[in-house]
Amino acid sequence: MINPSTIIIQTYHELLDLYGPRGWWPLSDYNGYHPENYELPQTKKQRFEICTGAILTQNTNWKSVEIALKNLSQLGALTPESLLKLDNETLKTAIRRAGYYNQKSAYLKNLAAFFIERDAPVPTRAELLKLRGIGEESADSMMLYAFKQPFFVVDTYTRRIFSHLGIVEMKERYSSIQNKFHTALEPVYKENERMKIYQEYHALIVEHAKRNFQGRKTEG
DNA sequence: AACCAGGACGTGA
DNA sequence: TCACGTCATGGT
CATH class of the missing domain: 1.10.1670 (Endonuclease Iii, domain 2)
Incomplete structure (x- = not known):
């Protein structure tokens, strides 16, 4: 065996x-990957970008996600507060290339609201799993890469x-x-x-x- | 031209 | 609990 x-x-x-x-x-701040730098992310904005990417990349090519993230960035919508202020049609158009834009736009607003309401820096895995659009893999991706949990x-x-x-x-x-x-x-x-x-x-x-x-x- | 991409969710058995 | 359909766009 x-x-x-x-x-x-x-x-x-x-x-x-x-x-x-x-x-x-x-991370867009580092023009993509950052080998052997394990100190990232360092800001709430960077953590939010990672979690946003985790939702956008569900069953979706990362190249398409990069385009969607770039669109959001150009709208100044890569923070929880600014993304939440976008009207739904603008948000859907921005992330269209990443597919499933009707559901993902709603998921992203839920995520943004969670980031705003929650004061503690590190959520629990169970809290993330309660959010619609976040299953086990996405929750673990967020815990591991955004919140540095094992x-x-x-x-x-x-x-x-x-x-x-x-x-x-x-x-x-x-x-x-x-x-x-x-x-x-x-x-x-x-x-x-x-x-x-x-x-x-x-x-x-x-x-x-x-x-x-x-x-x-x-x-x- | 089917198949896949750094899945999740709702439904009915 | 499990199997299956749905969500959507783009690249190969």
Whole structure:
């Protein structure tokens, strides 16, 4: 029987050797990615941009999200307060390229209202999950990249790659897969390091999937 | 020309 | 709980 923890740890090092640090999450203030700078984000505005991107990128190409974010930025609407003031048609037009603009426009306003009402700097995962439009993956992306909390992000690429490696199943429960990664990596890294490892690992998985699975459905 | 992109939600079984 | 349809635009 394969030991999931061994596979998870080995694969992390292999991907890191292959691609190097990725510098997620991209921020417009830094002209995109920022490899080996784990001090970001530093402002509420940057955290809001990350959470906005997390919603816009749901089942959507990141290139399209960049265009939508740029449109919002040009409207000066990349803060919770300013985005909330946009009328819905303007907001929908700005994010049109990212698809699902009817739902996502509503999701973004909910998100903005949450950012304004909440005074504490770090929300809980459960609080994020209560918001419409934020499921488990988006919540973890926000916790990990916007709020620097140690939650490993499980996406479809993770399912594909590690089902191919024989340690998860495609339709396995999200929490079950996440637990395998947490269980594997918790004993190896201190809590302070864990956040960085989870940030890099998810980014490396996406990078690897983009290069190897994009445009074809065969895999090696 | 089908298929996919850094998913989430509502519904009916 | 599970399977399936829906949401929408653009690139390959």
